[in-house]
Amino acid sequence: MTHTPQDVEYVAMVIAEVDGVGHLLDHDCATGHEMRLAYQLKAKLVIERLATKAPGSEDNAATYHPMAMVAEFHDHFDVERETTTDDKENLVALRRRLIEEECQEAAVQLMRLGRRLERGQHSQSARVALAEKLANLLYTTYGTAEIHGIPLEDAFEEVHRSNMSKLGLNGRPVRRHDGKVLKGPNYQEADIAGVMSERTAA
Secondary structure: OOOOHHHHHHHHHHHHHHOOOHHHHHOOOHHHHHHHHHHHHHHHHHHHHHHOOOOOOOOOOOOOOHHHHHHHHHHHOOOOOOOOOOOHHHHHHHHHHHHHHHHHHHHHHHHHHHHHHHHOOOOHHHHHHHHHHHHHHHHHHHHHHHHOOOOHHHHHHHHHHHHOOOOOOOOOOEEOOOOOEEOOOOOOOOOHHHHHHHHHHO
16 A cells, blocks of 8 residues: 555654654654654554455455464563463453553543544544554454463354344344344354364364
8 A cells, every 4th residue: 555654644643642642753852763763653554454455355364363463472572371371360460451451542532533523523533543542452352362272263253143143033133222233032142162162172
């Protein structure tokens, strides 16, 4: 994908502002220069990720493997797994904190996007910020699964199969007042235990 230097600068500043360090990027010093380069790289990654096709498409299926990606990160940075650490309690506590932090940050960005949409304001910068926070939440979630030996991609597919069985008798969705899709009479519970058993047997 092609993008202009102006695009990169704009997105880099948005991400930096979200992280609370936007003012540092304007400093004419070594630290400011290094931070600008780092945030420009993050901006390029965000722009390219937003432009890629959805996971599961023919062109993207060969590159989108989140469990493999986080496993590579864990190997490269010597991140402890459940099977390799003696302090399992601290490991669980750390993963809980990381998920809580990323979830809270994503919720804040979602709220900011909602306010912009309500006011009819330009919302691309808010979408970029939300995209980064959601990606971080996914990364942390898949990372937690990988650390604890949970086949999350398989579990996701099983939950999807289960969710697709929620239709009502008339073949239409059953919705709550706020739009949430509810379980229909033919709903089939996700068999996550079965997924885990298959993984253990394999």
